[in-house]
Amino acid sequence: MTYLDHAATTPMLPEAVAAMTEALAELGNASSLHSSGRRARRRVEEAREDIADLVGARPSEVIFTAGGTESDNLALKGIYWARAARGKKRIVVSAVEHHAVLDAVQWLGEQGADITVLPPDALGRITPQTLAEHLGDDVALISVMLANNEVGTINPLRELAVTSGDIPLHSDAVQALGTLDVNFADLGADALTLSAHKIGGPYGAGILLLGRDVPCVPLLHGGGQERDVRSGTLDVPSVIGMATALRIAVTERDRRVAELIRLRDRLIAGVRAVVPDAVLNGDPEARLANNAHFSFPGCEGDGLLMLLDAKGIECSTGSACTAGIAQPSHVLLAMGADPAMARGSLRFSLGHTTTDEDIDAVLAVIGPVVERARSAGLVGARRGEGR
Amino acid sequence: MRVLAAMSGGVDSAVAAARAVDAGHEVVGVHLALSAKPGTLRTGSRGCCTLEDSRDARRAADVLGIPFYVWDFAEQFKAAVVDNFVEEYAAGRTPNPCLRCNEEIKFAALLDKALGLGFDAVATGHYARLSTVDGRPELRRSADEDKDQSYVLASLRPDQLAHAIFPLGDTVKDRVRLEAADRGLQVAEKPDSHDICFIPDGNTQAFLGAKIGVRPGALVNDETGEVLGEHRGVHEFTVGQRKGLGIDRSLLDGTPKYVIGLEPATGTVRVGSARDLQVTAITATDPVWPSGVPIDGPTECHVQVRAHGSVVPCVAELVGDSLEISLREPLSGVAPGQAAVLYRADAAGDIVLGSATIAATGS
Numbered sequence: 001m002t003y004l005d006h007a008a009t010t011p012m013l014p015e016a017v018a019a020m021t022e023a024l025a026e027l028g029n030a031s032s033l034h035s036s037g038r039r040a041r042r043r044v045e046e047a048r049e050d051i052a053d054l055v056g057a058r059p060s061e062v063i064f065t066a067g068g069t070e071s072d073n074l075a076l077k078g079i080y081w082a083r084a085a086r087g088k089k090r091i092v093v094s095a096v097e098h099h100a101v102l103d104a105v106q107w108l109g110e111q112g113a114d115i116t117v118l119p120p121d122a123l124g125r126i127t128p129q130t131l132a133e134h135l136g137d138d139v140a141l142i143s144v145m146l147a148n149n150e151v152g153t154i155n156p157l158r159e160l161a162v163t164s165g166d167i168p169l170h171s172d173a174v175q176a177l178g179t180l181d182v183n184f185a186d187l188g189a190d191a192l193t194l195s196a197h198k199i200g201g202p203y204g205a206g207i208l209l210l211g212r213d214v215p216c217v218p219l220l221h222g223g224g225q226e227r228d229v230r231s232g233t234l235d236v237p238s239v240i241g242m243a244t245a246l247r248i249a250v251t252e253r254d255r256r257v258a259e260l261i262r263l264r265d266r267l268i269a270g271v272r273a274v275v276p277d278a279v280l281n282g283d284p285e286a287r288l289a290n291n292a293h294f295s296f297p298g299c300e301g302d303g304l305l306m307l308l309d310a311k312g313i314e315c316s317t318g319s320a321c322t323a324g325i326a327q328p329s330h331v332l333l334a335m336g337a338d339p340a341m342a343r344g345s346l347r348f349s350l351g352h353t354t355t356d357e358d359i360d361a362v363l364a365v366i367g368p369v370v371e372r373a374r375s376a377g378l379v380g381a382r383r384g385e386g387r
Numbered sequence: 388m389r390v391l392a393a394m395s396g397g398v399d400s401a402v403a404a405a406r407a408v409d410a411g412h413e414v415v416g417v418h419l420a421l422s423a424k425p426g427t428l429r430t431g432s433r434g435c436c437t438l439e440d441s442r443d444a445r446r447a448a449d450v451l452g453i454p455f456y457v458w459d460f461a462e463q464f465k466a467a468v469v470d471n472f473v474e475e476y477a478a479g480r481t482p483n484p485c486l487r488c489n490e491e492i493k494f495a496a497l498l499d500k501a502l503g504l505g506f507d508a509v510a511t512g513h514y515a516r517l518s519t520v521d522g523r524p525e526l527r528r529s530a531d532e533d534k535d536q537s538y539v540l541a542s543l544r545p546d547q548l549a550h551a552i553f554p555l556g557d558t559v560k561d562r563v564r565l566e567a568a569d570r571g572l573q574v575a576e577k578p579d580s581h582d583i584c585f586i587p588d589g590n591t592q593a594f595l596g597a598k599i600g601v602r603p604g605a606l607v608n609d610e611t612g613e614v615l616g617e618h619r620g621v622h623e624f625t626v627g628q629r630k631g632l633g634i635d636r637s638l639l640d641g642t643p644k645y646v647i648g649l650e651p652a653t654g655t656v657r658v659g660s661a662r663d664l665q666v667t668a669i670t671a672t673d674p675v676w677p678s679g680v681p682i683d684g685p686t687e688c689h690v691q692v693r694a695h696g697s698v699v700p701c702v703a704e705l706v707g708d709s710l711e712i713s714l715r716e717p718l719s720g721v722a723p724g725q726a727a728v729l730y731r732a733d734a735a736g737d738i739v740l741g742s743a744t745i746a747a748t749g750s
Contacts, residue, residue: 376499
């Protein structure tokens with residue numbers, strides 16, 4: 001099997017599995033006052049300090065959550081609620097965000113927030129100029145992802161942070177964490193979403209890096225375990241697994257990224273050689289090291305995906321809704337792509353287990369698969385015209 | 388063969404897929420997403436293609452050990468089935484959306500895509516028997532008379548039927564449910580679907596009203612020309628309808644009144660007695676012959692004019708592009724837009740000869 005969907009999730013690192021397995025057998029609620037509790041608390045705080053160190057944050061800025069979706073929701077709703085109470089009722093959000101951001105913002109809009117959607121350029125990037133044009137005194141917060149989960153385009157977050165000035169800037173850095181240098185202090189964002197399972201850590205674990213001076217109303221009320229912004233008994237094994245995975249991701253990043261770029265560029269060149277009219281979406285330069293996102297003219301993504309799946313190659317059409325329907329990507333549409341082209345798209349995302357054999361496997365079948373999917377697509381198009 | 392099993396999330400299509408697997412085919416399950424905004428949960432026996440149905444189909448595919456995908460046909464379904472449904476009602480006809488879905492979606496858009504992707508056939512859980520006789524498709528009624536769906540499959544052409552598989556045709560529904568339970572399929576007890584899948588609350592009038600709006604007109608006594616009342620549009624009526632006409636009783640002679648005709652151009656709903664509904668002649672257009680062989684000359688056969696409707700003997704003849712059907716016994720409530728399906732007049736009377744769309748009726 002060739003697994004090229006690491007942006008969806010990537011295999012857990014053996015070191016993270018080992019650390020977590022050990023922690024699962026340990027007793028202790030990190031909020032308890034006795035010695036078992038203190039031992040658990042110590043492990044959590046050591047992990048927190050490790051993580052803070054690895055991402056350029058202070059330990060007090062690390063808030064543990066149940067994943068990227070919760071971190072996004074906490075940042076958007078929490079900061080909005082806190083700022084709306086002071087009359088700031090507009091949210092400025094990029095059009096190409098993950099649904100964990102877009103749907104949370106849409107919901108806030110239904111509750112009375114004003115929404116400004118930032119259009120990306122044709123490469124999927126939000127420029128500081130675009131952001132500047134849409135700011136004002138009434139803005140509660142800004143949300144622009146560090147790197148796009150579908151097309152892999154990296155945003156100029158440092159410049160966007162400068163442009164945003166005193167307005168809180170949230171950034172979803174879930175896809176960026178494994179391959180980019182994610183340094184909270186350097187980037188200048190006020191809130192940053194991270195997820196463990198995209199970097200070889202456990203599912204259901206995430207982080208919101210939240211500046212100490214950023215007001216945020218909690219989503220989950222209860223024991224107030226995390227800075228009174230997030231409640232819930234701390235998941236000690238997941239925190240430990242996440243810290244372990246992050247340490248490896250960061251310390252091995254340079255070596256791994258060089259290898260990912262080599263493999264990815266082989267894949268891109270190889271696909272283009274076999275399918276000359278394939279279009280590489282996103283920024284050809286400022287893109288994630290592990291992302292290759294193509295549109296195949298005349299094809300439908302669901303047909304391509306099924307044919308590749310039958311050949312043991314696992315990839316993604318980019319975005320899937322809850323029913324598992326492949327719909328034209330909102331990211332590509334926002335970038336100005338033709339809906340028919342957007343439907344014929346595939347995302348290959350590489351990871352720490354990807355080898356040259358995986359790339360060989362794709363290149364061996366992509367030609368006939370595209371040809372087959374194209375003939376199926378043409379039949380559909382003919383019928384459509386015939387009506 | 389490589390078989391694509393269309394899986395609605397119901398018990399029939401799940402067992403059909405299972406039988407295709409047992410028959411040694413290489414089977415892939417596909418759930419068709421037909422609504423751009425599917426509901427989350429299913430409500431009773433109404434509707435289909437909710438997220439819950441999609442999940443039920445996926446779980447059935449898991450049990451069968453076959454790959455499973457959800458394909459989005461919402462746009463095609465809206466254009467070919469839903470919009471057509473609305474247009475037909477607006478034009479004073481009574482469409483059958485299930486028939487249209489088979490013609491345009493399952494055995495057209497889906498089948499074409501499947502063939503294009505390398506499949507040999509599409510399998511569904513329809514209750515009808517399909518075989519090849521002398522190299523031609525032969526479509527017959529189901530072994531389960533109550534469940535028979537040959538009526539809504541009769542307008543498929545030979546090139547469509549050549550790539551269709553109906554694994555449940557020779558089985559009665561009760562046995563299908565037992566088989567589903569034996570196979571460990573969770574959907575064994577799931578209620579049958581009824582009504583129109585894209586009108587989940589079952590209120591067709593409200594659905595059409597929202598799409599078409601108000602096009603007021605008069606209810607007219609066909610015999611006297613007397614105006615019996617006003618209405619909000621011919622789309623709220625079907626030929627043969629008795630209830631909900633909204634006529635003041637004092638204007639009536641005490642006998643039941645029925646809709647006997649719809650004239651969308653003038654907005655007139657013609658009202659008459661049960662006798663006026665009796666039809667002995669039907670003109671039907673766009674005939675389709677599942678076997679590929681049209682009837683030759685005046686042909687003694689049986690005709691059915693509604694899904695699950697009664698069947699009467701008739702003589703049918705192809706005149707130009709139209710089918711002229713003389714009924715041996717009168718039928719009532721024959722609505723333009725419905726299909727007239729002809730069955731061979733042998734003892735079993737279960738072989739489909741052809742299907743055409745009812746354009747006009749006479750007595």
